[in-house]
Amino acid sequence: MSSLLEMSGISKSFDGFQAIKNLSLNIGEPELRAVIGPNGAGKTTFMDIITGKTKPDKGTILFGDDNRSLVGMSESAIASLGIGRKFQKPTVFEAQSVRENLAMALKNPRGPFSVLFYKKTREGAARLEEIADEINLTEHLTRPAGELSHGQKQWLEIGMLLAQSPRLLLVDEPAAGMTAHEREHTTDILKRAAQTRAVIVVEHDMEFVRRLECKVTVLHEGSVLAEGSLDHVTNNKTVVDVYLGRTDVEN
Amino acid sequence: MSETHMQPRTFIARNPSVLYFLAALGVFTAIVTVLSDATGAGLISTSFVKTLGKTLCLCLVAIAMDVVWGYCGILSLGHFAFFGIGGYAIGMWLMYARTELIVAESLAGQVIPPTPQEISDAIGNQIFGVVGSSEFPTIWMFADSLFVQLALVVLVPGLLALVFGWLAFRSRVTGVYLSILTQAMTLALALYLFQNDSGLRGNNGLSGLQNIPGFEDSGQDAISIAFFLASALALALGYVLFAWITDSKLGNIIQAIRDDESRVRFLGYHVESYKLFVFTVTAIVAGIAGALYYPQAGIINPAEIAPIASIYLAVWVAIGGRGRLYGAVIGAALVSLLSSWFTGGGAPNIDLGFYVVQWVDWWLVLLGLTFVLVTLFAPKGIAGVFDRLVRKS
Numbered sequence: 001m002s003s004l005l006e007m008s009g010i011s012k013s014f015d016g017f018q019a020i021k022n023l024s025l026n027i028g029e030p031e032l033r034a035v036i037g038p039n040g041a042g043k044t045t046f047m048d049i050i051t052g053k054t055k056p057d058k059g060t061i062l063f064g065d066d067n068r069s070l071v072g073m074s075e076s077a078i079a080s081l082g083i084g085r086k087f088q089k090p091t092v093f094e095a096q097s098v099r100e101n102l103a104m105a106l107k108n109p110r111g112p113f114s115v116l117f118y119k120k121t122r123e124g125a126a127r128l129e130e131i132a133d134e135i136n137l138t139e140h141l142t143r144p145a146g147e148l149s150h151g152q153k154q155w156l157e158i159g160m161l162l163a164q165s166p167r168l169l170l171v172d173e174p175a176a177g178m179t180a181h182e183r184e185h186t187t188d189i190l191k192r193a194a195q196t197r198a199v200i201v202v203e204h205d206m207e208f209v210r211r212l213e214c215k216v217t218v219l220h221e222g223s224v225l226a227e228g229s230l231d232h233v234t235n236n237k238t239v240v241d242v243y244l245g246r247t248d249v250e251n
Numbered sequence: 252m253s254e255t256h257m258q259p260r261t262f263i264a265r266n267p268s269v270l271y272f273l274a275a276l277g278v279f280t281a282i283v284t285v286l287s288d289a290t291g292a293g294l295i296s297t298s299f300v301k302t303l304g305k306t307l308c309l310c311l312v313a314i315a316m317d318v319v320w321g322y323c324g325i326l327s328l329g330h331f332a333f334f335g336i337g338g339y340a341i342g343m344w345l346m347y348a349r350t351e352l353i354v355a356e357s358l359a360g361q362v363i364p365p366t367p368q369e370i371s372d373a374i375g376n377q378i379f380g381v382v383g384s385s386e387f388p389t390i391w392m393f394a395d396s397l398f399v400q401l402a403l404v405v406l407v408p409g410l411l412a413l414v415f416g417w418l419a420f421r422s423r424v425t426g427v428y429l430s431i432l433t434q435a436m437t438l439a440l441a442l443y444l445f446q447n448d449s450g451l452r453g454n455n456g457l458s459g460l461q462n463i464p465g466f467e468d469s470g471q472d473a474i475s476i477a478f479f480l481a482s483a484l485a486l487a488l489g490y491v492l493f494a495w496i497t498d499s500k501l502g503n504i505i506q507a508i509r510d511d512e513s514r515v516r517f518l519g520y521h522v523e524s525y526k527l528f529v530f531t532v533t534a535i536v537a538g539i540a541g542a543l544y545y546p547q548a549g550i551i552n553p554a555e556i557a558p559i560a561s562i563y564l565a566v567w568v569a570i571g572g573r574g575r576l577y578g579a580v581i582g583a584a585l586v587s588l589l590s591s592w593f594t595g596g597g598a599p600n601i602d603l604g605f606y607v608v609q610w611v612d613w614w615l616v617l618l619g620l621t622f623v624l625v626t627l628f629a630p631k632g633i634a635g636v637f638d639r640l641v642r643k644s
Contacts, residue, residue, distance in 0.1 A: 051517060079519035091514045093507045100503045110519050112528045116501040164519065 004029035004198045005050070005168055006067075010059035012045060012222075019045040020056065021222035029167060032194035034209045034230075035202045037219035038242065043202045044088075046219065047170050051085050052078040064167070080110060084166035088173045090153035094146030098137055098156055101145050102128050105160035127163070134189060135159040151182040158189055169199045175208045187211045206230075262498060269494045272577055273487055280483040287479075288472035297472045301547045302591065304479035306584050308544035309567075311486045313583035314576045315533035315540070316564050318493050321573030322502065323529045324509025326426075328561045329415075329433030332440050333408035333534040335556035337541030339444075340407060342457035342551050343391060344400035348464035350377045351395070381455050388450030404542040405535050412534030413527065420523040420530075425512070434558045444553035456552025460545050475547065482543050486580075489536050493576055496532070505529055506574075566618065570625050572634025581633050590614065 005027040012020040020042045027033055037043055048054035050061065052075040061070040063081060070078055079085075092101050106124055109115070132138045135155040140148065145156060154174060161169050171190065175183045190212065193199055203209050209216060209230060216233050218225045220242050226233045233239050263270055283303055286294040295303075312334050319325050354373045358365040365373075375385040393399035419432055447453035463474055496502055507515045508522055515522050545551045563586075571582015592598055593614035601608040629635055 053513075074521075075513070075516040076519050076521045079517050085517050087514070091511055093503075093510050093514075095506060095510060096503060103500065104503050104507060104515075104520075105518055110521065112501060112524050115504055115520075116496065116499050116528075118500040160518070 002029055002065075003027070004031075004064065006060075006062045007050070008060055010049060010056045010061065012049060012054060012056045012058075019222055020049065023059070023219075023223050025217065025224065027168065027198045027200060029198045030194055030196055031198045032191065032212060032214040033198070033200050034212055034214055034216045035200060035219060036204070036206075036209060036216060037225075040221075041219040042222040043219055044172070045222075047085060047172060047200075047202065050078075050168075050170060051075060051083060076110070079164070079166075082165070082167035083170065084161040084164045084168070085170045086157050086161050086172055086174065088176065090150065090157050092145040092148075092153050092156050092160070094144065096145060097142050098132070098145055098148070099128065099141040101156060102131060102141075102159055102163050105163035107163070107165045131159045131162050134162065134192075136185065151178045154178065154182075154186070155189070158186070158193075162193060167197050169193060169197060171199065171201045173203055173205075174201065175203065175205055183208060184211075206234075262495065266494050266498055268575075268577055269491060272490055272580070276483060276487055276490075280480065283479065284476060287476050289476040297475045300472075300475040300479050302588075304475065304482045304547045305544050306587055307479070307482035307486045308540045308547070309587050310580045310583045311482070311489045311540040311543075312537045313564060313567050313571070313579040314486075314489060314493050315536040316568050317571075317573060317576055317579035318497065318505075319529055319533040320565065320568060321575070321579070322497050322509065323505040323526060324512075325526060325530060326430045326565065327433045327530065327533075328430045328558065328565060329437040330533065330537050331560035331564055332437035332556050333412060333537035334541035334544070335440075335551065335553075335560075336408050336411070337404045337538030338545035338548075338551040338555070339451060339457065340400050340403040340538070341542040342460050342545055343394045343451075344397050345460045345462070345464065345546060346378060346457050347374065347391065347394035348397070349459060349462050350374050352464055352467075353377070379452065382447040382453050384447075390450050401542075404538050408534045408538030409531055412531040416527045416530040417523075420526045423523075434561070437556055437561050438558045441553045441556045441558070444556070454552055454554070456550055456555075457545075458550040460551065461547070461549035463546065478543065478547050482547070485539060485543055489540075490576060490580075492536075497576070501525070501528075566622050568632075570621060570632055572632030572637070574631075575634040575638075578632050578634030578637075581637075585633070586618070590618070593617070 003026055005025075007026075008024045010020055010023040011018070023042070023046065035043060035046070045054060049056050050070065052070065052073050056071060059071075062068065063070050063083070068081065070081075073081075093104070103120075103124070106127065108118065108124070129138070132141055135158060137148075137152060137156060137159065140152065145153065148156060154177075158171070158174065161171075174186050174190065178186060187208065190199055190201060194214075201209075201212060215228065216230050217227045218233050218236075218239050225242065226236045226239050283295060283300065284290065286292045287300050288295070288297050289300075312330065316327070316330050319327050319330065351370070351374055354370060354377060358370065358373065371387070372385060375387050379385055379387075387394075393403070415433075415436055419429055424432060443449050444451055445454050451457065461471065461474070463469075466474060497505075504515065504520055504525055508525060512522055564583075567582040567586045568579045569582070570586055571580065572578025593610040596611075598610045600610060625632055631638065
């Protein structure tokens with residue numbers, strides 16, 4: 001397992017509010033990592049900073065084998081490097097079909113002219129079918145994405161991320177609003193995805209995190225409070241105080 | 252891979268409306284041509300042929316507006332500026348070449364043949380006398396060349412859109428702010444052209460554009476039909492071009508940009524390039540539409556590109572139905588024809604006894620009301636109603 005993403009000394013404040021404070025984090029490749037923390041711990045800002053939506057005030061982010069610095073790069077350039085992001089609220093393009101949604105995400109040249117003259121390839125179609133199968137949406141390929149159920153939209157979005165063939169996948173609360181059965185399938189998708197790439201899952205739901213069976217990072221007030229297995233961090237006194245003590249999650 | 256999940260393979264199979272539209276346009280064009288003065292039938296007057304030809308040009312700029320707004324989500328309220336620029340570019344050649352012929356004719360009777368300088372001065376006097384000048388401004392440099400002016404029809408709107416769009420999109424100006432910015436652009440251009448020293452005859456604009464140099468022997472009946480057919484051809488080509496663009500994968504991307512711009516960024520697409528592409532291509536088509544429109548109108552002046560013109564364009568597309576090319580055509584044709592019927596004295600005024608409803612004044616109220624009602628109750632416009640009927644049958 002080699003290091004894929006190295007964040008060190010990241011700080012970010014908004015109008016005096018310190019959202020991220022001297023945050024350092026290493027992710028290997030492949031790796032599955034869960035990031036947990038109470039509301040306001042800086043989880044969303046943490047993702048915004050990696051994906052280029054927010055510029056950090058301080059600190060460095062290095063990505064990939066040649067240690068490219070991500071600070072200052074545009075969202076689309078970072079996405080092209082191989083970092084995909086799934087938002088908390090499922091954001092799929094509802095007016096377009098499931099197939100079109102996946103096709104837009106497929107790893108292909110992204111310039112306007114190559115897209116204008118893009119011809120569907122056999123490999124592309126095969127890859128698309130493969131992903132559709134993975135996310136249980138083969139039967140729904142021609143339906144508008146807006147007609148899908150909440151859980152199916154979440155899967156479609158994960159499918160779109162997989163189609164980008166990213167090296168690092170950032171997933172924000174993938175299980176929100178899902179039925180128990182859907183959660184199980186989501187866990188499988190994420191675990192499988194993490195066999196070949198780095199996956200960071202931000203999640204509130206402890207039961208879901210437990211099922212991921214991976215290393216857990218606890219964020220609190222913008223910095224890392226604890227890191228290790230779920231049992232390790234849930235036995236940590238400070239973690240219990242600041243996080244678990246404040247929520248209804250059972251220890 | 253099962254066939255049931257595949258899309259129709261051919262462009263026409265995926266877009267049957269293109270075929271229907273082209274067929275309808277072809278039939279309409281044939282009927283108008285046969286019934287026009289030019290063929291001797293004389294059932295459709297030359298001036299009405301011109302009105303129909305102009306309407307086709309408005310339909311062309313409307314489908315461009317539909318692509319930029321209905322598909323890409325950029326509510327540009329400045330596309331009529333590009334339309335006007337196209338008209339000015341071709342108008343300069345039309346006016347220059349015709350004046351040159353007239354001047355040459357009137358000087359031909361002289362004992363001493365006129366020098367080139369004298370001819371040039373006389374043309375300048377004819378064209379710019381109205382704004383108290385006889386000097387050719389620099390922008391008329393190539394006015395004697397049809398080829399260059401035709402190139403300018405495409406280049407000037409294209410470059411203006413490219414520069415304006417680059418500045419606006421790069422700064423991530425979106426939504427209503429972008430709309431205001433485009434209004435400012437068309438207003439600034441109109442105000443500039445209103446000045447006498449703008450070099451384009453100030454508020455007089457360019458006139459006599461219906462007289463095509465080299466076709467003095469052809470009557471207006473023949474010329475009007477020629478422009479009508481050219482406009483129909485341009486609309487057909489524009490329709491196919493935009494149908495192809497919106498059907499391509501780029502069409503998916505621009506609709507995705509309309510629905511969620513930042514999500515598209517995270518998919519790795521450079522959103523600004525796509526917006527710039529759409530903005531520029533549609534501006535060029537608007538310029539071509541304008542270049543076909545104004546020789547049929549006969550005159551162009553800065554009032555044509557006043558901010559309200561671009562707003563009307565958006566109203567047409569909204570009433571016709573956004574996100575459907577035929578919707579834009581229906582909206583532009585219906586509303587612009589109704590508009591000239593109501594404001595041109597075609598509609599009888601309604602005498603209520605205590606008040607006479609004069610349509611010249613009340614047409615705008617009716618149009619505004621229709622716009623509000625359509626926005627509230629039929630967001631997909633007339634085409635949306637149309638879609639529902641087709642699906643039911």
